[in-house]
Amino acid sequence: MIEVLSTGAPNLVQDLGRPGHLGIGVGRSGAMDAMALSLANALVGNDDGEAGIEISLFPFRVRFQSDTVFACTGSDSRLLLDERALAPWWGRRASAGQVLVVERPRRGARAYLAFSGGIDVAPVLGSRSTDLKDGFGGWEGRGLRRGDVLPLGTAGNPVLQASGLGLIPNDIPPFWQELSRRCITVRAMPAAEYELFSHEARTALTSTDYKVTPDANRQGYRLVGEALTLSRPLELLSHGIVPGTIQVPPSGQPIIQLAEANTCGGYPKIATVIEADLWRLAQAPVGCSVRFMTVDQDQAISASKAQADERASLRSNIALMARRS
Structure with missing residues (x-):
């Protein structure tokens, strides 16, 4: 105990x-x-x-x-x-x-x-x-x-x-270097309403930094940066969301859903952080800036596979070193 x-x-x-x-x-x-x-x-x-x-x-x-x-x-x-x-x-x-x-x-x-x-x-x-x-x-x-x-x-x-x-x-070592500079990069896939955002908003998402505000917890992070605007007014019924979903409320300031994400929501979704990069957000403290890089589905799957392969390799190496000790 x-x-x-x-x-x-x-x-x-x-x-x-x-x-x-x-x-x-x-x-x-x-x-x-x-x-x-x-x-x-x-x-x-x-x-x-x-x-x-x-x-x-x-x-x-x-x-x-x-x-x-x-x-x-x-x-x-x-x-x-x-x-x-x-x-x-x-x-x-x-x-x-x-x-x-x-x-x-x-x-x-x-x-x-x-x-x-x-x-x-x-x-x-x-x-x-x-x-x-x-x-x-x-x-x-x-x-x-x-x-x-x-x-x-x-x-x-x-x-x-x-x-x-x-x-x-x-x-981890390159990520810690990013944290020392107070700005990390995470990969994200365009979400369902991505094309409904203005060209300026889609450009801002990947070309400017968004800072983690004090309103950040296991449910999600509220970010602040250049406003993400829709190309036209949009009303949505509440629908299912998952950890990594980047929602945009009327303020234009994005919210990233995380481990205790709501199970549904009605804000438009501009992108979704890929599963392989959620750990990076978990280690981003308040005040750290986040920059998004868009990837496609194949790249997201490859990233998850590479992470799983490294995890399996590390586990195997741990067992091998323990047997030698």
């Missing part, structure tokens, strides 16, 4: 989400940065979908109540295990009684903690993810509080020795 030593309602138990329930009004939820959580799970010998902790309010502190294998990925955050500094994107063993601190990120917005065996809370609709909008799943359907004691599942195949093991996916 682990004991939470710091408060922070935005810090949540999450797995990879509960797809397939939009028809009954239940969103996907799950980790904002699915790549980071799945690789943290790989470092501790779990399947990709085991539940961990998504941290977006720092510093975050936990005490291990038993010997545990853990890993922390996602943001560029310094870790302290009983005051001993550890690198980000690293996993190792902790002994009962030790305290882990995840400090405020130097770059990025969210860190992910995984534990061998996963966090053992009851699944709801096939997932252990917290759905904050509806108040179910995760730990009592809410964010974590000081004093919460979370049970861990039975460790399947913890692969790390005491000195630990780390990894850095290929996309």
Whole structure:
């Protein structure tokens, strides 16, 4: 078990989400940065979908109540295990009684903690993810509080020795450089109403920067930049939307739906961020600028395949290095 030593309602138990329930009004939820959580799970010998902790309010502190294998990925955050500094994107063993601190990120917005065996809370609709909008799943359907004691599942195949093991996916170093410049690029496909926006709006989408405003959370990010205008007035009935959908309300300032996206909405959609780049948005802090680059369906599929292939390769390499240690 682990004991939470710091408060922070935005810090949540999450797995990879509960797809397939939009028809009954239940969103996907799950980790904002699915790549980071799945690789943290790989470092501790779990399947990709085991539940961990998504941290977006720092510093975050936990005490291990038993010997545990853990890993922390996602943001560029310094870790302290009983005051001993550890690198980000690293996993190792902790002994009962030790305290882990995840400090405020130097770059990025969210860190992910995984534990061998996963966090053992009851699944709801096939997932252990917290759905904050509806108040179910995760730990009592809410964010974590000081004093919460979370049970861990039975460790399947913890692969790390005491000195630990780390990894850095290929996309992370250049992405951290982008974050240092406070501007990231994400790929997006034109959406259903793309052609109904003015030529100026379609040009602005890919040629100007849009800044993440303080009105940003797991449901979505409100951006501010050059207004995106329609070529003519348009009224739409509410219709299904998914994480990554870029909606444009009458103000002309875009909204990107994210992990806890509404299941339907009536604003026109200019584009949809491809699934392979949603993790980039998850790590974009308030004040960071976003620039969109349009791609087609084949490019979006290729990007998802490349990401899945790298994830599988990293998992294989982790297992190989563990056997050699």
